[in-house]
Amino acid sequence: MPEIKAYDDAYYSMTWLGPKGYPENANAGRCYFTGLLGMYRLNGESDILFADGTSGDGFSFRWWSKWGCPAFNGGKGAFHEIWEYTSKALGFDLRWEEDAEGGFDEAFAKLCGLIDRGIPVQVGLHYSHLLPYGAKTSPRLAFLHSIMPPTGFGHHVVIAGYDLAKGTVTVFEPNDTMPHSRYEAPISVFRRAWEEASQRDANGFAPWVDHKAWDGEWTLHDGYGPFLMIWIEPGRDPAWDIAASIRHSFARNIKILGGEYPKPYSVFFSQWQIPRYEAGAPGMARCAEAIRKGEFEDALKPDGTREPLFAKANIPNHGVLGRAGAAGYLNRVAGEMRLRGLASGAIERAAASMRASSDIFRELRYQSDTRVGGDMLARIADHELQALASMREAWSDVKEITTARPRRQPAIAAE
Secondary structure (H helix, E strand, C coil), rough: EEECCCCHHHCCCCCEEECEECCCCCCCCCCHHHHHHHHHCEEEEEEEEHHHHHHHHHHHHHHHHCCCCCCCCCCEEEEEEHHHHHHHHHEEEEEECCCCCCCHHHHHHHHHHHHHCCCCCEEEHHHCCCCCHCCCCCCHHHHHHCCCCCCCEEEECCCCCCCCCCEEEEEECCCCCCCCCEEEHHHHHHHHHHCCCCCCCCCCCCECCCCEEEECEEECCCCCCCEEEEECCCCCCCCCCHHHHHHHHHHHHHHHHHHCCHHHHCCCCCEECCCEEEEEEHHHHHHHHHHHHHCCEEEECCCCCEHHHHHHCCCCCHHHHHHHHHHHHHHHHHHHHHHCCCCCCCHHHHHHHHHHHHHHHHHHHHCCHHHHHHHHCCCCHHHHHHHHHHHHHHHHCCCCCCCCCCCCCCCCCCC
């Protein structure tokens, strides 16, 4: 019964703490990335907020006035772009696969082989099937199980063990806290959940009932096929250099926060019909203004009713957590600049702005009045526009980070 015990210590929770967070309502989010953060830690990267911010996810925002809800995540593009870029920028070798040609048998054999090598695997699945098993050991998951419908719950979890004799897999739930995050589920149930991540049935692409409403219809999940697996090959590139990583990711994060990413081709349905959309902090300010003017309303459900845009139809948890990662990234950048005798004040101001953004997102998560939510979003946008201006101001100094040698080695924090 192979199990990766070291993942217990490497596990990283994306459950935010405090009022209306854990344990009151146990809000969390960004399951598509949390498992990888634990894997980075397992492979030697201890500064998880820096790793998180390197992804660009916490600097991201986009919205379509006619196409559903604003998204406080996504980085430069789709999830796999976050996985691939961040891993490379941190000196790790990421792999991902989906839709195994040989179906479940081939995919499960690959999964077991990775675990045998000591490699935990993040998987995408139809989590509604696994939730009852997690609810047996976790107060938070028991709460979710009590309030969530039985359909439409796509999710990413980490598989770090299996027992063929018992017929179980060991699951780590990213949006919980230890020790409740770890539980066992039957392989037969895991198989069904992993297979049903597919968006297609005999009639083509099928929406997930109770997932997220969009223009009066239920929507698909995240667009990946069945048997999705994401993992990090062991070890780190010995030539990896944090200064080079910062220089590249800082410029990229400026573009994400400034609305230059994602590029239009990342969202088109037709080469000749690329929809108008807004992105970054400037786009967020315009989104807030559209809400204030009544041009952007709560999400329309199939039964004709509407869901509150921020409290139900969207997931501002992603803003809470992503902006905390962005602030942590900027604080690390500022520290590395100071080590090299370079100016860090503008970067520190940007970090404070992103932390303020994260704090307001905690309140936005529970705002059911969309007009009030629009006002809060405008405040968030103001902070992020300030962060953008500060990052642009700092760029001329950050460009020098690869040529300035550290004056001293960073102190190792006490455990």
